Amino acid sequence: MRIRPTRPQRFIPFIAAGLGLSLLLAGCGQTGGSSSPSRPGGGEANLELPHLGEITIHGVNGRWFLAAGLVICLAGLAFGALTYARLKKLPVHQSMKDISELIYSTCQAYLVKQGKFLLMLWCFIAVVIIVYYKAFVGLSVGEVAVIIGFSLLGMGGSFGIAWFGIRVNTFANSRAAFAALKGEKWPVREIPTRSGMSVGMVLISLELILMLSILLFLPPMMAGKCFVGFAVGESLGAAALRIAGGIFTKIADIGADLMKIVFKIGEDDPRNPGTIADCAGDNAGDSVGPSADGFETYGVTSVALVTFTILGIGTLDGAPAGLPAHLLVWLFTLASVNIFSSGVSFFLNEAMSRRRLAHTAFDFERPLTTLVRTTSGVSIVFCYATSFFLLRGDGLDPNLWWALATIVTCGLAAGALIPELVKAFTSTKSRHVDDVVVSSNEGGASLNILSGIVAGSFSAYWLGAAIAGLMGLAYLVSYLGIGTIGDNTLYSPAPVIFAFGLVAFGFLGMGPVTIAVDSYGPVTDNAQSVYELSRIEAIPDIDAELERDFGFRPDWDDAKAMLEENDGAGNTFKATAKPVLIGTAVVGATTMIFSIIITLAQGSLSLGEQLNDLDQVSALLSPVYAPFLLGLIAGAAMIFWFTGASTQAVTTGAYRAVQYIKANIKLDDTAQERASEKDSKRVVEICTDYAQKGMFTIFLAIFFATIGFAFLHPSFFIGYIISIAIVGLFQAVFMANAGGAWDNAKKVVETDLGMKGTELHDATVVGDTVGDPFKDTGSVALNPVIKFTTLFGLLTVELSISLRADYPVLVPVLAVIFFLASAVFVWRSFYSMRIGASMKGQLPEEDDPRELFIGLGGEHHVPSALIETQLETRDRIHE
Numbered sequence: 001m002r003i004r005p006t007r008p009q010r011f012i013p014f015i016a017a018g019l020g021l022s023l024l025l026a027g028c029g030q031t032g033g034s035s036s037p038s039r040p041g042g043g044e045a046n047l048e049l050p051h052l053g054e055i056t057i058h059g060v061n062g063r064w065f066l067a068a069g070l071v072i073c074l075a076g077l078a079f080g081a082l083t084y085a086r087l088k089k090l091p092v093h094q095s096m097k098d099i100s101e102l103i104y105s106t107c108q109a110y111l112v113k114q115g116k117f118l119l120m121l122w123c124f125i126a127v128v129i130i131v132y133y134k135a136f137v138g139l140s141v142g143e144v145a146v147i148i149g150f151s152l153l154g155m156g157g158s159f160g161i162a163w164f165g166i167r168v169n170t171f172a173n174s175r176a177a178f179a180a181l182k183g184e185k186w187p188v189r190e191i192p193t194r195s196g197m198s199v200g201m202v203l204i205s206l207e208l209i210l211m212l213s214i215l216l217f218l219p220p221m222m223a224g225k226c227f228v229g230f231a232v233g234e235s236l237g238a239a240a241l242r243i244a245g246g247i248f249t250k251i252a253d254i255g256a257d258l259m260k261i262v263f264k265i266g267e268d269d270p271r272n273p274g275t276i277a278d279c280a281g282d283n284a285g286d287s288v289g290p291s292a293d294g295f296e297t298y299g300v301t302s303v304a305l306v307t308f309t310i311l312g313i314g315t316l317d318g319a320p321a322g323l324p325a326h327l328l329v330w331l332f333t334l335a336s337v338n339i340f341s342s343g344v345s346f347f348l349n350e351a352m353s354r355r356r357l358a359h360t361a362f363d364f365e366r367p368l369t370t371l372v373r374t375t376s377g378v379s380i381v382f383c384y385a386t387s388f389f390l391l392r393g394d395g396l397d398p399n400l401w402w403a404l405a406t407i408v409t410c411g412l413a414a415g416a417l418i419p420e421l422v423k424a425f426t427s428t429k430s431r432h433v434d435d436v437v438v439s440s441n442e443g444g445a446s447l448n449i450l451s452g453i454v455a456g457s458f459s460a461y462w463l464g465a466a467i468a469g470l471m472g473l474a475y476l477v478s479y480l481g482i483g484t485i486g487d488n489t490l491y492s493p494a495p496v497i498f499a500f501g502l503v504a505f506g507f508l509g510m511g512p513v514t515i516a517v518d519s520y521g522p523v524t525d526n527a528q529s530v531y532e533l534s535r536i537e538a539i540p541d542i543d544a545e546l547e548r549d550f551g552f553r554p555d556w557d558d559a560k561a562m563l564e565e566n567d568g569a570g571n572t573f574k575a576t577a578k579p580v581l582i583g584t585a586v587v588g589a590t591t592m593i594f595s596i597i598i599t600l601a602q603g604s605l606s607l608g609e610q611l612n613d614l615d616q617v618s619a620l621l622s623p624v625y626a627p628f629l630l631g632l633i634a635g636a637a638m639i640f641w642f643t644g645a646s647t648q649a650v651t652t653g654a655y656r657a658v659q660y661i662k663a664n665i666k667l668d669d670t671a672q673e674r675a676s677e678k679d680s681k682r683v684v685e686i687c688t689d690y691a692q693k694g695m696f697t698i699f700l701a702i703f704f705a706t707i708g709f710a711f712l713h714p715s716f717f718i719g720y721i722i723s724i725a726i727v728g729l730f731q732a733v734f735m736a737n738a739g740g741a742w743d744n745a746k747k748v749v750e751t752d753l754g755m756k757g758t759e760l761h762d763a764t765v766v767g768d769t770v771g772d773p774f775k776d777t778g779s780v781a782l783n784p785v786i787k788f789t790t791l792f793g794l795l796t797v798e799l800s801i802s803l804r805a806d807y808p809v810l811v812p813v814l815a816v817i818f819f820l821a822s823a824v825f826v827w828r829s830f831y832s833m834r835i836g837a838s839m840k841g842q843l844p845e846e847d848d849p850r851e852l853f854i855g856l857g858g859e860h861h862v863p864s865a866l867i868e869t870q871l872e873t874r875d876r877i878h879e
Helices: 008-031 062-089 094-134 139-180 183-217 220-263 273-309 323-355 365-388 400-426 430-480 494-507 511-534 542-550 558-601 615-621 626-664 677-713 713-751 759-804 808-833 835-839 864-878
Strands: none
Touching: 008 558, 008 835, 062 139, 062 183, 062 494, 062 835, 094 139, 094 273, 094 511, 094 626, 094 677, 094 835, 139 183, 139 220, 139 273, 139 511, 139 864, 183 220, 183 365, 183 400, 183 494, 183 511, 183 558, 183 626, 183 677, 220 273, 220 626, 220 759, 273 323, 273 430, 273 494, 273 511, 273 558, 273 677, 273 759, 365 400, 365 511, 365 558, 400 713, 400 759, 430 558, 430 713, 430 759, 430 835, 494 558, 494 626, 511 558, 558 713, 558 759, 615 808, 626 677, 626 713, 626 759, 626 835, 677 713, 677 759, 677 808, 713 864, 759 808
């Protein structure tokens, strides 16, 4: 059967149609009278940042604190670069280095394709930005070009940090694999930890350098617009790379894993053409995606706070004149201090852990756990100290410093609390994972899957309760400490919403360490694969060579055991980082959603009116108001469509990969030691094709739905994005932790029980393949989807307000057009991706079609009804 690759040219008609629909808006803007910049409300369009140089803190100009933060960020970049250089110089055998470079070259080719694809998707965003800012806001061509440039910079930042992440990780994987040969645990743990810190420090430092540059070097009137353009760009980059990376890695992972059952071969058998694709997928899904996601999460959360500080706090009557400026200086100075505190915590934890553990048979999870806890504690101390220094005096409320520090501490505490909760459901030592293993022993794959669903469901409850508790505490503190901002604001929602945004900011306060423990996983996963693929044990006289060239004799048995055990720790901590990023998306979206509500309220005012009482925005929302309720339902429907569509892309792609691998794998006595490079590259091409096809279809469905629903009705749209955030949180946590439990149950069977190749192992492999798209595709991609929908909604709501004033009839018509465009891509996400559709007319002329279906369980498990359908289709074609 010939597999037709997916080419970008096939998407050109859809791109042209989409751009044509978007350009409809341009014509409206050019002929209407709404291009005047004096339009009331304006929200984000008229977002003007305060002049930070006009305030002093303890006699020091506010800009100097941001400049000091810039210096800290440059030091963070230097730390990342120095760590990168040291990793590259670590000893490694050539056989392992060659494999890691092959993995990197594969990832590089994948990223180049994704970069070209991203530029095509960016065209849609660019059209909306140009239409809105030029035709409706009335900015000059130069000003619009600057905003467009910052959106491209944001997308480029997400893409660049993703590239840096895979480069560091593919250095570290071979070095960690080689270090294991000495039989000592400490270097096997130290290398992925340092590589992760390198990625984390560079990611957060680069993000803050870009945002501080906007604050310090752009005019205040342009800075706000550029912030939003920058955030939209990085959100686009993260959403596309997360979705595509998640699809790519799970196609490859499932394709490689199922061969273990079908042919009873090892985890990373080099004769399997899917093994290299699996290794590349570990980076595409667990390095590229999280790096871009973390970069975007930090930026979008900060932009949400900046936006609300101006639109929410800045609009309150009676608030001190310099309050927004004070808050922005405090916010970005604290962000810079958190980079410093993460670095201090890392070195402190390394010193303590080395002294206690370096020469013992320690648990790999232990030093990672102490790193997270230490960073949380140190960050809390620095948070209170920074707030005490910056938010006292200068006419500010005396309660403000401790209240804001306590609220941020809720988020910093979550950075340590959430990983502990996740470990209770996903760690190799957790009772839930034990239950998955025990149930698999008697009930096979069926009870394995059910036990994983139980773990995911319980975890969603406990993590949801923890996030609600932390937000509830922030709610109480906001009334006690910041509820007196302005006149009669005790009953205003502004302090509460600002507090929720600060909780999300606190979640990311230990960002370098959160990214570090997340990046630990792909390195440990690849290290095990590099060891197997290198076939280093089979090299003639390798023991003598290693002793001569590197000064030690290898400990082969301990090396294998350590790498597998460390992979289990990596799985656990990959799982712990996911809910932190997802929780940040939801809590941070609360702030952005309220900014959209304020924007809508401002748009309803008459010319010259001001929005001073935030209570009036409540008129936009009511649980008994039909548009709002319908929006809630539509948002929930969108979440379930998304997880289904992303899983469908994995299912179809994995089917194709499995089909190709089974037809081309060679395991007989005449087979080569490794699969041919041609076959391996073909599997990578299959993964890339379906990743791009799935990403394109899913992204455009979300893009057009966001515009269509924003145009349909304001209350409907608010209900829609609220539902996207809340339902998305629980769906994502459930899927992520169920997948983590299945993954580590397989690891327990392989390492702790040593039962590879048994029926129990087969059952856990099946569970893991179910969990693969759960934890690494559908769940994690919801994070950027939530933020992109909310942030892009800020622009589209403004567009809707501007159009509605002059074209009250046209706006609903455009809403229907854009919704239908979205529906087309929703339809295509299944009906153009399903396995049955892709097989029509492709059955061979003479071959027995049953050969296409021989798989798990043998020929007697073939679905006869499906075969008959395919035969009938072939007969009709011949007639």
